[in-house]
Amino acid sequence: MYRAIVIGASAGGLYAIRDLLVPLPSDFRIPIIIVQHLSPTSENYMVEFLNKNTSLNIKEVDEKEPIKPNMVYIAPPNYHVLIEEDETFTLSADEKVNYSRPSIDVLFYSAADIYRKDLIGVVLTGANDDGARGLFTIRKNGGLGIVQTPSSAEAPQMPSAAILEANPEYIIEISEIAKLLIEMNKRSD
Amino acid sequence: MDLNDNNREKIEADLLIEAVKRYYGYDFSNYSKAHIKRRMSVFLSKHRYESISEMQHYVLHNPNIFEDFLNNFSINVTEMFRDPGFYKDFRESVIPILKTYPYLKIWIAGCATGEEVYSFAIMLQEEGLLARSTIYATDFNSKALQKAGKAIYNIDTIKSYTSNYQKSGGKSSFSDYYMANYNSVIINKSLKENVVFAEHNLVTDGVFTEANLIVCRNVLIYFDRDLQDKVLALFNNSLIQGGYLALGTKETIQFSEINSKFSTISKENKIYKKTSI
Ligand SMILES: C[S@@+](CC[C@H](N)C(=O)[O-])C[C@H]1O[C@@H](n2cnc3c(N)ncnc32)[C@H](O)[C@@H]1O
Numbered sequence: 001m002y003r004a005i006v007i008g009a010s011a012g013g014l015y016a017i018r019d020l021l022v023p024l025p026s027d028f029r030i031p032i033i034i035v036q037h038l039s040p041t042s043e044n045y046m047v048e049f050l051n052k053n054t055s056l057n058i059k060e061v062d063e064k065e066p067i068k069p070n071m072v073y074i075a076p077p078n079y080h081v082l083i084e085e086d087e088t089f090t091l092s093a094d095e096k097v098n099y100s101r102p103s104i105d106v107l108f109y110s111a112a113d114i115y116r117k118d119l120i121g122v123v124l125t126g127a128n129d130d131g132a133r134g135l136f137t138i139r140k141n142g143g144l145g146i147v148q149t150p151s152s153a154e155a156p157q158m159p160s161a162a163i164l165e166a167n168p169e170y171i172i173e174i175s176e177i178a179k180l181l182i183e184m185n186k187r188s189d
Numbered sequence: 190m191d192l193n194d195n196n197r198e199k200i201e202a203d204l205l206i207e208a209v210k211r212y213y214g215y216d217f218s219n220y221s222k223a224h225i226k227r228r229m230s231v232f233l234s235k236h237r238y239e240s241i242s243e244m245q246h247y248v249l250h251n252p253n254i255f256e257d258f259l260n261n262f263s264i265n266v267t268e269m270f271r272d273p274g275f276y277k278d279f280r281e282s283v284i285p286i287l288k289t290y291p292y293l294k295i296w297i298a299g300c301a302t303g304e305e306v307y308s309f310a311i312m313l314q315e316e317g318l319l320a321r322s323t324i325y326a327t328d329f330n331s332k333a334l335q336k337a338g339k340a341i342y343n344i345d346t347i348k349s350y351t352s353n354y355q356k357s358g359g360k361s362s363f364s365d366y367y368m369a370n371y372n373s374v375i376i377n378k379s380l381k382e383n384v385v386f387a388e389h390n391l392v393t394d395g396v397f398t399e400a401n402l403i404v405c406r407n408v409l410i411y412f413d414r415d416l417q418d419k420v421l422a423l424f425n426n427s428l429i430q431g432g433y434l435a436l437g438t439k440e441t442i443q444f445s446e447i448n449s450k451f452s453t454i455s456k457e458n459k460i461y462k463k464t465s466i
Contacts, residue, residue: 062439063410063439063440063441064414064417064444076439079410079439082221082223082224082227083223084221084222084223085222085223090221090223090224090410091410091439092224092227092264092410092411093264093266093407093410093437094227094228094264094266095264095266106227109227109230110223110226110227113195113223113226114223116195
């Protein structure tokens, strides 16, 4: 039974994330936590954009907030997102990792540590290699790895790096990832 | 019994925290566990230790390694005019009230390498308040404090600080406040005159001063709920009635016991005012 889904995206990520979330039903239970690379000064208009375009509850991660089912959480600009054992969030203003804050690796390491085999990691489009080592750690701890087919990504480098590093179970297009997540969600009921 | 790597690591981490507390007197036991784990794994790979137990040996036996350990744990990441919107808001909503006091005591806790202190000094100067202020700037990291006192920063940072300053409602030209010198800039001496740097550990040290304003930004996020509450109580006890408390953008007093004693001046920028004692 999967207890959380973590998703990382960079260049081209906004639309990729929308396309992934749009097919998910409003009663999608497994909590989803997303890191999308943003410029540090950008307002987090992603939350508004995704709330408008999907049927899910989307919100920005708050410090010490409990992680709940039926929720999609977005990392705030300029903070890393960590997960505590009691399934609450901790934000951190540590140094950038892979030139990024929030960093996908940082979220993935922390989630892998807490959820172990009950975690799904997803790497989408991006022009760097953040998320590759994190996905490796998720798989090492028994979790499931999914990567967007590089040829279908706006920027193929990030998915390619994740495939090379983590050898994920699934390398599929966004629409297929959505179907797979819906299936996993049903099975976790 | 649960014999797995994960469990062993947890035990090793707890033992190291305990050892550091007993030997060096720095208490990290109520820091966020996720944060501790992350810093330990960063430190482990930096020094290429095989395990946390091996790391413990070096941290306990070699004070230089401990100093590095402390730096690694204390995250001195900071900027001048970090979150310009905060400073803009502060200028508009708090400065006019501060102007009504003949003398101001300001405590900036967790000031890291001083960028925030000089940002406040600049703002206070522009508002005609610096001359009647004393700024107590504290941190538990003595190395960071040393750097803060020197007020010398890398020139590469100036471009983004200038842009922050402009967005923060700065009234002058940012270049008025420093002298450039090859690779570095030095902040004008006049901005330091009313600043007192001192070592203070928020976990183990007590009430600091009767302050009109306490600024503590991006420090509480590293603590667990209990320690956050304890430190917020300390701030409450260190503030005069009518005094202000400014936290980081992602920090809040909302869930703590002191919440009822404060009113919210800015929800977005986490500025609070102590309304009752
Ligand atoms: C991320 S920095 C924040 C710097 C600055 N306030 C800002 O917002 O840019 C966190 C600072 O908190 C300090 N700190 C952490 N634990 C502390 C403690 N127990 N007592 C005092 N300072 C502490 C660290 O040394 C570090 O300088």
